[in-house]
Amino acid sequence: MIQELNRIQQEVLQSVGNKFDKDLRHDKTKELRIKLKNAYIIDPYSIDEYIARDGYKALHKVLFSMTPDDVIEEVKKSGLKGRSGGGFPTGMKWSFVKKSDKQHYIIMNADEGESAATIDGVLMRQDPHCAIEGMIIAGFATGATIGYVYIRYEYPEAQRAMEHAIEQAIAKNLLGKNIMGSGVDFDIIMYRGAGAYICGEETSIISSIEGLRGNSKNKPPFPAIEGLFNKPTIINNVETLGIVPQILLNGGEWFASMGVPGSEGTKVFTLTGQLKEPKTVEVPLGTTIRELIELGGGMREGRQFKAFVTGSPNITMLGPNDIDMPIQFDTFKKRQVMVGSGGTVFLDDSTCLMHFMHFNVDLLAIESCGRCTPCRAGTRKMTQFFEKIIEGEATMDDLQKMKDLAEHMRDASLCGLGVAMGMTMYSALYSFEDEFVEHIRDKHCRCGKCFNEVAA
Amino acid sequence: MEYTQEALQTFKEAIVPYKDRPDGLLPVVHIAQEQFRCVPVAAQKVIAEVMNVSVARVSGIVTFYDYFTMTPLGNHVIEVCVGTSCYMQESKHLLAVASEVLQVAPGETRADGEVSLRIGRCFGRCEHSPNVEIDHTMHLHVSEQELRQYLNNLEDHS
Ligand SMILES: Cc1cc2nc3c(=O)[nH]c(=O)nc-3n(C[C@H](O)[C@H](O)[C@H](O)COP(=O)(O)O)c2cc1C
Ligand code: SF4
Ligand code: FES
Numbered sequence: 001m002i003q004e005l006n007r008i009q010q011e012v013l014q015s016v017g018n019k020f021d022k023d024l025r026h027d028k029t030k031e032l033r034i035k036l037k038n039a040y041i042i043d044p045y046s047i048d049e050y051i052a053r054d055g056y057k058a059l060h061k062v063l064f065s066m067t068p069d070d071v072i073e074e075v076k077k078s079g080l081k082g083r084s085g086g087g088f089p090t091g092m093k094w095s096f097v098k099k100s101d102k103q104h105y106i107i108m109n110a111d112e113g114e115s116a117a118t119i120d121g122v123l124m125r126q127d128p129h130c131a132i133e134g135m136i137i138a139g140f141a142t143g144a145t146i147g148y149v150y151i152r153y154e155y156p157e158a159q160r161a162m163e164h165a166i167e168q169a170i171a172k173n174l175l176g177k178n179i180m181g182s183g184v185d186f187d188i189i190m191y192r193g194a195g196a197y198i199c200g201e202e203t204s205i206i207s208s209i210e211g212l213r214g215n216s217k218n219k220p221p222f223p224a225i226e227g228l229f230n231k232p233t234i235i236n237n238v239e240t241l242g243i244v245p246q247i248l249l250n251g252g253e254w255f256a257s258m259g260v261p262g263s264e265g266t267k268v269f270t271l272t273g274q275l276k277e278p279k280t281v282e283v284p285l286g287t288t289i290r291e292l293i294e295l296g297g298g299m300r301e302g303r304q305f306k307a308f309v310t311g312s313p314n315i316t317m318l319g320p321n322d323i324d325m326p327i328q329f330d331t332f333k334k335r336q337v338m339v340g341s342g343g344t345v346f347l348d349d350s351t352c353l354m355h356f357m358h359f360n361v362d363l364l365a366i367e368s369c370g371r372c373t374p375c376r377a378g379t380r381k382m383t384q385f386f387e388k389i390i391e392g393e394a395t396m397d398d399l400q401k402m403k404d405l406a407e408h409m410r411d412a413s414l415c416g417l418g419v420a421m422g423m424t425m426y427s428a429l430y431s432f433e434d435e436f437v438e439h440i441r442d443k444h445c446r447c448g449k450c451f452n453e454v455a456a
Numbered sequence: 457m458e459y460t461q462e463a464l465q466t467f468k469e470a471i472v473p474y475k476d477r478p479d480g481l482l483p484v485v486h487i488a489q490e491q492f493r494c495v496p497v498a499a500q501k502v503i504a505e506v507m508n509v510s511v512a513r514v515s516g517i518v519t520f521y522d523y524f525t526m527t528p529l530g531n532h533v534i535e536v537c538v539g540t541s542c543y544m545q546e547s548k549h550l551l552a553v554a555s556e557v558l559q560v561a562p563g564e565t566r567a568d569g570e571v572s573l574r575i576g577r578c579f580g581r582c583e584h585s586p587n588v589e590i591d592h593t594m595h596l597h598v599s600e601q602e603l604r605q606y607l608n609n610l611e612d613h614s
Contacts, residue, residue: 115539121580153523154579194521211481213520270582272541278583312540345540
């Protein structure tokens with residue numbers, strides 16, 4: 001089989017000319033394209049072009065020369081942490097699955113509910129095989145033989161690319177029964193969501209596939225022990241799985257040599273908001289906010305950088321004083337800021353923070369699944385607080401109440417959607433307490449957006 | 457709205473292959489939404505019967521997810537993205553413009569059943585914001601003028 005892969009590789013390399021020599025990095029000094037190495041270069045509908053870029057070689061290596069434990073060790077060595085935002089070590093997550101004769105599952109989280117993030121969308125549309133190969137390897141490492149790709153309905157194009165890639169992989173016996181003659185089976189089922197932010201949360205995905213409302217479930221038991229249909233289940237993000245083949249092909253140490261200790265490797269970011277050139281880039285972790293701004297072409301003409309926001313609607317932020325802060329799991333955590341899934345919003349000094357917060361908190365109130373009171377009622381209450389601020393009716397007492405409510409939501413909500421409110425308020429007040437106070441005590445809006453209109 | 461026995465029968469045949477799948481409920485609701493442009497109670501009953509679950513459970517799913525509707529979507533579906541990146545590019549204004557031109561409130565279907573105006577929550581094209589999807593065609597970097605033009609063309613042909 002490896003001969004077959006090599007033959008395809010040679011054939012394609014001879015026929016494509018210099019198509020693969022393109023260098024798409026936006027700024028040749030800072031961008032480092034590992035996960036995006038094929039995006040916009042290969043034809044996503046051609047499995048041969050993927051193979052020509054060393055595709056499915058990692059799978060071959062894994063199936064014929066490694067044990068599941070070897071794979072997990074290699075991923076641990078790489079330092080890879082989940083790219084969905086929480087930053088949970090991937091190798092460790094995989095090792096939680098106890099080998100048993102029960103059916104095991106793996107779920108690729110392709111819900112990408114963060115609005116302002118197109119990382120998983122770009123990967124699936126432009127390089128669908130990398131995530132599929134990563135998923136088969138993850139299945140081998142954890143003993144799963146069925147994989148679900150839970151994809152949001154808003155991504156029909158990504159779904160088409162993935163479905164086509166799955167068909168091609170099956171036709172070449174790289175997926176399905178007895179893969180490459182190794183005796184290993186793995187099947188992939190595409191599963192379409194139906195428009196619910198909470199269905200990106202891992203236990204909600206499980207509810208959704210089980211045909212229930214997309215409410216989250218209590219943990220423990222963790223999905224690795226008791227997940228889909230009560231069977232051991234590993235849930236990983238598209239970007240996380242997409243990098244797995246290259247880690248296995250080039251070794252964990254290779255991946256760990258990029259980025260910084262504790263935040264190894266690269267991360268894809270969608271740079272949006274008030275930048276001159278919003279775009280999707282891939283940089284080593286440890287890159288600073290200032291460097292990201294430069295990659296985005298700088299702030300708009302005549303405007304100053306105000307805030308770097310990660311996530312949305314579950315937002316956390318950093319302010320102007322943090323512009324040289326490197327993007328790392330540990331430094332961010334200290335400031336209660338999430339690295340997030342890679343969706344980022346840059347605000348300039350023309351944006352009123354109260355309006356921006358109101359927009360996001362209102363969205364959370366819409367998306368709250370309603371299962372627990374701290375979040376269901378808390379997100380509504382928080383929206384009303386921001387309305388009061390914008391209309392000039394909030395008091396300093398309300399500000400204290402908001403802080404208390406955010407802390408209560410952090411401590412008492414059942415899932416990450418409500419819990420994150422604590423970090424949201426903490427990070428907003430850390431950098432922008434003066435803007436809150438100006439609005440509430442002095443009835444002054446430095447952007448001239450408040451007090452004369454109803455919240456947009 | 458009334459549904460013919462025939463339409464319901466066609467639907468039933470389409471979903472029977474899913475009847476023993478433990479993961480089958482969401483896919484069959486999708487099939488209903490596609491066939492009827494909504495998931496009417498009549499279809500919910502068929503689903504409940506075939507999948508051997510209560511109508512309440514089916515209805516619970518239909519009402520939980522934004523994508524499923526109980527009243528039929530219009531012949532034209534316009535979806536303006538108000539995800540965060542598009543919001544930052546003033547897409548709420550585009551939504552207001554669409555609402556005014558089409559004479560329908562955001563999230564609603566016009567009484568004549570011709571158009572539905574939906575609120576999008578990110579199409580994964582954030583670097584090109586603001587984005588609008590019209591009858592499954594994605595339009596990127598949409599200006600107010602372009603939007604008016606697209607919508608007027610729709611109305612001309614309808
Ligand atoms: C409200 C909420 C929404 C989430 N949405 C997503 C999502 O859209 N995509 C995603 O990959 N993870 C999302 N997550 C994180 C998942 O629960 C889970 O941690 C993740 O899929 C694990 O993947 P990783 O270990 O590869 O990072 C969400 C979490 C919460 C609390
Ligand atoms: S925190 Fe919010 S989204 Fe999570 S279970 Fe509670 S109500 Fe649902
Ligand atoms: S926010 Fe509109 S496409 Fe992402």
